[in-house]
């Protein structure tokens with residue numbers, strides 16, 4: 201797309217059905233956006249992301265189980281399990297985040313996307329952007345996910361060092377290694393997400409999304425009903441303007 205644009209985002213809702221992401225692939229022949237977006241489902245991308253997620257999750261769960269056995273605090277593990285199950289499997293995340301995503305527009309009850317393939321689809325696709333409340337819920341959950349297990353592992357090191365001292369140095373060191381591995385796998389997951397997924401994800405209103413405004417507009421132009429839903433929520437696309445001075449297209453993006 202040759203012109204430039206200025207975009208302003210406000211919020212609200214809609215329920216139109218669309219998404220070239222799930223239309224026949226022949227529609228993509230003349231489109232180059234697949235080089236700039238993850239806009240078609242590719243199982244390998246999902247496998248790649250999951251392979252970075254699993255080590256971190258297992259280490260974090262291991263740390264919380266330790267907190268249950270040693271200091272005798274099981275409620276951090278119960279809280280962690282309850283929140284993540286409710287968020288991922290009982291539809292909270294899919295409502296606040298995924299129901300806005302073009303991957304969610306696929307027909308059927310099971311989601312296929314680069315991050316959460318296999319999860320049930322509880323909701324109807326909502327092509328408009330996330331609202332502020334949904335962004336706050338999602339950001340709070342991500343903060344919880346990234347800090348809860350790690351925080352308790354650090355507490356576990358403190359507890360072990362204080363209560364076992366040199367009599368169980370190996371034990372304290374082992375937990376320290378688990379904590380360092382948790383930090384390393386969490387860092388890797390965030391780096392992979394931010395480097396290989398968030399700059400290309402078509403769920404543009406997610407707080408972690410890093411797709412450029414110009415690409416967003418290009419995708420919206422291919423999906424008129426999504427564009428309409430975004431514009432109804434206050435998303436403004438300013439068309440290119442020709443200036444009298446140079447006769448060239450100009451915008452203030």
Ligand code: SF4
Pocket residue numbers: 220221222227228231232233234237239240419422
């Ligand atoms: S933006 Fe739509 S039409 Fe273009 S390549 Fe992606 S899925 Fe195909």
Ligand code: SF4
Pocket residue numbers: 297298301302303304311313314315316401403
């Ligand atoms: S927002 Fe992410 S996890 Fe949700 S459907 Fe889209 S790609 Fe999948």
